[in-house]
Amino acid sequence: MIGTLEYVEILDHSEKLGKMVLESDVMEAYTQSKIALNQDEEAKKLIKAFNDMKSHYEDIQRFGRYHPDYNEIMKKVRYTKREMDMHEKVASFKIAERNLQKLLDEISQYVALSVSEQVKAPKDGAAFTDSGCGCGSGGACGCAS
Incomplete structure (x- = not known):
């Protein structure tokens, strides 16, 4: 019975925290x-x-540098990405998105550390990245864990 009441209390606090995030200036932005x-x-x-x-x-990634249009496509991709990123509304959205992610990471870190120092929580948007080793295996290769 106590376990059930504790879970209900945790859920209530979680809902309050979620509501606080939804009503925050960061979320509004x-x-x-x-x-x-x-x-x-x-x-x-x-x-x-x-x-x-x-x-x-x-499409060209299957062949890599050996694809005849590799250099041209790579230049066009970089150009269109830069053009998109430099647009005022896109840039504003990306900044607001990063700020929201930072807030959520800080909350996750705070909750994790309140449980134990050994609990891991996403940091710097790490929930959306691999292990950071660059191989894309998520650390399964052993190069970063």
Whole structure:
């Protein structure tokens, strides 16, 4: 019975924490920048152009440098990404997204450390990256754990 009441209390606190995040200035900035991005036709075109170019990039990745259009596609991908990233609404959204991720990481870290020093929590957006070794195996290779 006590375990059940403790779980209910933990869930109540979790809901309160979630509500605090949803009502935060950081979340408000994220929401506003996302709305502004979704309403900007030029930004939509730039995002679509980048996604189309990215699909070409994925096609040539099977062959790598040996693909005849490798250098041209690589230049175009970098150019379209830069063009997209330099757009005011896209840049604002990315900043707001990073700030929200930072807030969520800080909360995760705080909760984890309140349980134990040994509990691991995502840090610096690490939930969306591999182990950092660069091989993409998530640390299974043993080069970083």
